[in-house]
Amino acid sequence: MTRRLLIANRGEIAVRVARTAREMGIATAGVYAESDAGAFHTRSVDRAVSLGPGSPSQTYLSIERLLAAARESGSDAVHPGYGFLSENADFARAVVEAGLTWVGPPPAAIVAMGDKLRARAAMEKAGVPVVPGSRRDAVSDAELLEEARRLGFPLLIKASAGGGGKGMSRVARVEELPSALAEGRRLSEAAFGDGTVYLERLLEGCRHVEIQVFGDGAGNLVSLFERECSVQRRHQKILEETPSPALGGDGALRHAMGEAAVAAARAVGYVGAGTVEFLVEGSRFYFLEMNTRLQVEHPITEETLGCDLVRAQLEVAAGAPVPASWKDGSLRPRGHAIELRLYAEDPVEFLPRSGGILVYREPSGPGIRVDSGVGEGSVVGVDYDPLLAKLVVSAATREAAIARARRALEEWIVLGVETNARLLRAVLASDAFVSGRYDTDLIARLPPLSEPEPPDGAWIAAAFAPSPGAGGMSREAGSEALDPWAAYPSWRAGA
Secondary structure (H helix, E strand, C coil), rough: CCCEEEECCCCHHHHHHHHHHHHHCEEEEEEECHHHCCHHHCCCCCCCEEECCCCCCCCCCHHHHHHHHHHHHCCCEEECCCCCCCCCCCHHHHHHCCEECCCCCCCHHHHHHHCCCHHHHHHHHHCCEEECECCCCCHHHHHHHHHHHHCCEEEEEEECCCCCCCCEECCCCCHHHHHHHHHHHHHHHHHHHCCCCCEEEEEEEEEEEHHHECCCCCCCCEEEEEEEEEEEEEEEEEEECCCCCCCCCCCCHHHHHHHHHHHHHCCCCCEEEEEEEEEEEEEEEEEEECCCCCCCCCHHHHHHHCCHHHHHHHHCCCCCCCHHHCCCCCCCCCCCEEEEEEECCCCCCCCECEEEEEEEEECCCCCEEEEECCCCCCEECCCCEEEEEEEEECCHHHHHHHHHHHHHHCCCEEECCCCCHHHHHHHHHHHHHHHHHHHHHHHEEEEECCCCCCHHHHHHHHCCCCCCCCCCCCCCCCCCCCCHHCCCCCCCCCC
16 A cells, blocks of 8 residues: 555645545645645645746646655655646656556556547447547548538537647537637647647537546446536536436436446546546437546545545555445445535636635535635635635435535635635526526526625624634624724725
8 A cells, every 4th residue: 555645736636635545544745836835735735845936837737846746755656636637648657657656547548538539439439429520530621621511510629638628619600610720729739738629519408427437457347327517617517416317217328328438448448536428418428538537526426425536546556456345236326415616716707716815614514525725814826727615515315405505605605715606506596407407508598697795794794703712802692783894903995
């Protein structure tokens, strides 16, 4: 088993991996950019190693600096989390060649699924249905124009080296295609270092459902059921739930998708945790892509199955088999779970926001879990993904889980930086979501968000007041509300 684990990431996923490692008796090492010194995740590990100055490409995306941090910290294994270099085959190879354990799939599997055109070809060969798209050898504008006419409109332009909705754009008419292709190549080159793009037929009114798969070095591969991921803004997920309302009680469709996901993983020799994403149209489904890493939304699978996917990752990386209960078919989901992603962003235009977090209060109670990468005093910049934390609620039924999520959101206090909490509340309140009959256009069809009501003086004072017993000011029940401007002389009016 691993003695010291280097977590090559930051934010909430670094904190989450460190927690499981500590439970397993594994020492932890974290990394941070010089501008990220003192960040929340650096306080969750036994030792934090500086990656030096520079941008993310010079720090968290630097294979050389990360390997140097592994040597300096005496680590014998590397967990990449998600994002950054988690799906970079060169990084995986470099870790293995350095004599360290890579907590992830084999580099060959990352390569096979990292190129979306290659992945589509491999899935077709394995008998997994794919969304109709352009030929693998169609790369020029003229060839893609010919393919577009064959496929029909609307279409999606997608980055071959990409994923997670980045670099994706919609094309409604043939006249838009030339400029959209140029923009797609530019975005793909900037995001992934590869300007290759391809076309997919845009299937509208569909659900986005993914299957969690897990494999070991002995060739055992299992499906750990589905996650519904249709609540998205700009092709990026903000809320996930399991089981999926799209599958409902249809055991046949759920079984078929699980079998297809396992076939997809087996086709590339997959080991560890991975996710196969599908579009679901009625009783039909189509392969989208495979994420060769731990997903952001993995906690809802953990909550309904009572398992720890990070623990399983670490055990399988050390040579252990997939847990017996996963292989023998006895594992079954219990209840319902929902994950809501709290982003530091404008909830209308979805633009990132920055600032210092002045007050941070997490909700609590039965069936509530918060995976957070920030705390009071954290500084949120624009150099990194704006995800602050994830609220995970679980209950016996979907209705109870929705009610719990609404209550927890109301208790979640974040002051100092704007978040998407209003948007999350609007989703939970919408008839479409409550009914379970929604698709990937849900957010686009929501009524415009109203301007937030400014909190009154008593609410602000309560939020900033010291905890009971810590001294400071208090207010007796029934007394006149505190005026925070008078109570806290260091405050000033202004933005």
